[in-house]
Amino acid sequence: MDKWEYSESIESDSIVSIQSKYGHFIDGKFSTPNSKKYLKTVSPSTEEVLASISIGNKNDVDSAVNSAKEGLKIWSKTAPSERAKYLYKLARLIQERSREFAVLESMDGGKPIKESRDFDLPQVAANFFYFAGWADKLDISWGTKEMKPYGVVGQIIPWNFPLLMLAWKVAPALATGNTVVLKPAETTPLTALLFAELCEEIGLPKGVFNLVTGDGTTGSELVNHEGISKIAFTGSTSVGKYIQNAVGERDIGLTLELGGKAANIVYNDAALDQAVEGVVNGIFFNQGHVCCAGSRLLLQEDIHDEFINKLEKRMQTLRVGNPLDKNTDIGAINSKEQLEKITSLVNEGVNDGGELFQIECDLPSSGYWFRPSLFTNVQPSYNIAREEIFGPVLTTLTFRTPEEAVEIANNTEYGLSAGVWTEKGSKILWTADRLDAGVIWANTFNKFDPSSPFGGYKESGFGREGGRHGLLSYLKVQS
Numbered sequence: 001m002d003k004w005e006y007s008e009s010i011e012s013d014s015i016v017s018i019q020s021k022y023g024h025f026i027d028g029k030f031s032t033p034n035s036k037k038y039l040k041t042v043s044p045s046t047e048e049v050l051a052s053i054s055i056g057n058k059n060d061v062d063s064a065v066n067s068a069k070e071g072l073k074i075w076s077k078t079a080p081s082e083r084a085k086y087l088y089k090l091a092r093l094i095q096e097r098s099r100e101f102a103v104l105e106s107m108d109g110g111k112p113i114k115e116s117r118d119f120d121l122p123q124v125a126a127n128f129f130y131f132a133g134w135a136d137k138l139d140i141s142w143g144t145k146e147m148k149p150y151g152v153v154g155q156i157i158p159w160n161f162p163l164l165m166l167a168w169k170v171a172p173a174l175a176t177g178n179t180v181v182l183k184p185a186e187t188t189p190l191t192a193l194l195f196a197e198l199c200e201e202i203g204l205p206k207g208v209f210n211l212v213t214g215d216g217t218t219g220s221e222l223v224n225h226e227g228i229s230k231i232a233f234t235g236s237t238s239v240g241k242y243i244q245n246a247v248g249e250r251d252i253g254l255t256l257e258l259g260g261k262a263a264n265i266v267y268n269d270a271a272l273d274q275a276v277e278g279v280v281n282g283i284f285f286n287q288g289h290v291c292c293a294g295s296r297l298l299l300q301e302d303i304h305d306e307f308i309n310k311l312e313k314r315m316q317t318l319r320v321g322n323p324l325d326k327n328t329d330i331g332a333i334n335s336k337e338q339l340e341k342i343t344s345l346v347n348e349g350v351n352d353g354g355e356l357f358q359i360e361c362d363l364p365s366s367g368y369w370f371r372p373s374l375f376t377n378v379q380p381s382y383n384i385a386r387e388e389i390f391g392p393v394l395t396t397l398t399f400r401t402p403e404e405a406v407e408i409a410n411n412t413e414y415g416l417s418a419g420v421w422t423e424k425g426s427k428i429l430w431t432a433d434r435l436d437a438g439v440i441w442a443n444t445f446n447k448f449d450p451s452s453p454f455g456g457y458k459e460s461g462f463g464r465e466g467g468r469h470g471l472l473s474y475l476k477v478q479s
């Protein structure tokens with residue numbers, strides 16, 4: 001088949017203005033870090049240094065928590081309908097400046113502009129709108145139980161959906177009357193810093209939103225700060241376990257959104273072409289840096305060869321390259337460390353005996369890249385079938401009966417999401433009923449809505465974000 005060639009269509013980066021150095025955002029303004037230490041955030045598609053970012057130390061975190069405590073005095077006296085107005089303002093400003101945010105997100109994190117523009121930013125705005133709507137309806141939502149905010153909330157987020165994870169955390173926390181100290185990931189802090197500028201612009205009362213940038217040590221200082229009443233964390237299961245131990249002795253709230261190794265189950269009666277699209281979206285969206293990615297493809301044995309054939313053909317059409325090119329499907333891997341992790345797991349899969357298919361394509365000469373990859377001939381015991389690769393790598397397993405599909409799907413330490421592909425509604429319900437996963441998609445994948453709760457079972461964590469359930473993560477029963 002002749003391949004259609006695409007002309008480049010590069011989104012201009014002139015819309016963003018990046019400072020050479022950033023401080024923390026504390027007490028309603030940017031300030032120089034007490035630590036006087038900085039790290040560099042780079043563009044993973046060019047390896048160009050974009051900016052120097054402050055590394056928060058104990059004193060920086062202390063200032064931010066104190067600021068949030070002061071902010072709480074004002075925020076708790078702000079009428080819920082007024083709190084809602086601030087959130088609506090943020091939502092509208094994010095919409096107005098969405099192109100700028102999208103370009104910045106793609107530069108700092110490597111994701112394709114068509115995803116940051118058409119997925120991340122609309123979802124970010126939708127979350128602020130949604131939770132703004134809840135702010136003045138909390139009293140009527142839980143019957144006789146009186147709920148109150150935790151107070152000062154510490155929030156730590158990962159690098160795969162930087163601004164969206166901020167929105168998932170900040171919007172419900174502020175709507176329910178808490179104040180926030182947020183720590184973004186060290187490789188992707190720039191959109192959170194731009195968000196802080198918006199908070200200043202709309203005149204959000206000082207101390208309501210605080211941002212301390214840095215690395216894992218900064219996160220750890222936040223977790224261990226006595227002034228924090230709740231920690232909300234999204235990231236790896238290993239850091240999640242560390243946090244759970246660290247706060248174990250203290251009477252504070254905790255929600256953990258951790259990793260996943262989702263099964264995407266395709267029955268032999270599924271619409272196969274549609275399922276191929278869903279499987280591609282399930283694993284290659286955002287370079288596979290997705291906690292709920294459909295990273296284990298479970299195929300009914302009699303359609304294995306036909307499906308793999310269709311899938312490989314479809315994969316070969318994926319365009320890998322410059323995240324700012326509007327034609328790009330697969331952008332850069334977020335960091336050198338992540339690329340090394342993916343490479344090492346894939347090498348292990350090959351050594352174990354897995355059969356590897358990778359698409360043929362040119363890769364840019366600088367930056368961090370990984371070809372979309374598919375493993376067949378895999379045993380459930382291989383690490384590639386068990387560990388979260390968090391990259392564009394799909395692992396195939398086969399099953400004969402629905403019972404066996406469910407058994408293999410649940411044979412994992414994780415329990416975040418799953419997908420089911422079949423033309424039979426009854427089979428969807430039968431399967432979904434038996435899967436240990438927080439989110440289950442049927443004949444689709446990776447669909448999100450702010451009103452729909454999201455979260456895991458088992459080592460994927462606990463607590464829910466989104467919807468009415470998500471509000472409960474930021475409220476406790478009045479004692």
Ligand code: NAP
Pocket residue numbers: 156157158159160161183184185186187214215216217218219220221223234235236237239240242256257258259260290291292388390416456460461
């Ligand atoms: P990570 O290494 O756990 O980091 C997450 C955040 O925690 C980052 O801000 C990180 O800072 C910080 N951190 C690191 N060590 C810490 C410590 N000892 N104490 C406190 N904070 C610490 O995870 P990641 O590699 O950024 O993200 C990938 C993981 O997130 C994957 O496992 C993925 O499945 C999971 N994830 C889950 C969800 C969900 O909703 N369930 C959503 C997205 C991602 P640095 O960046 O500076 O290291």
Ligand code: MG
Pocket residue numbers: 041042043044107108109186187188189
């Ligand atoms: Mg970066």
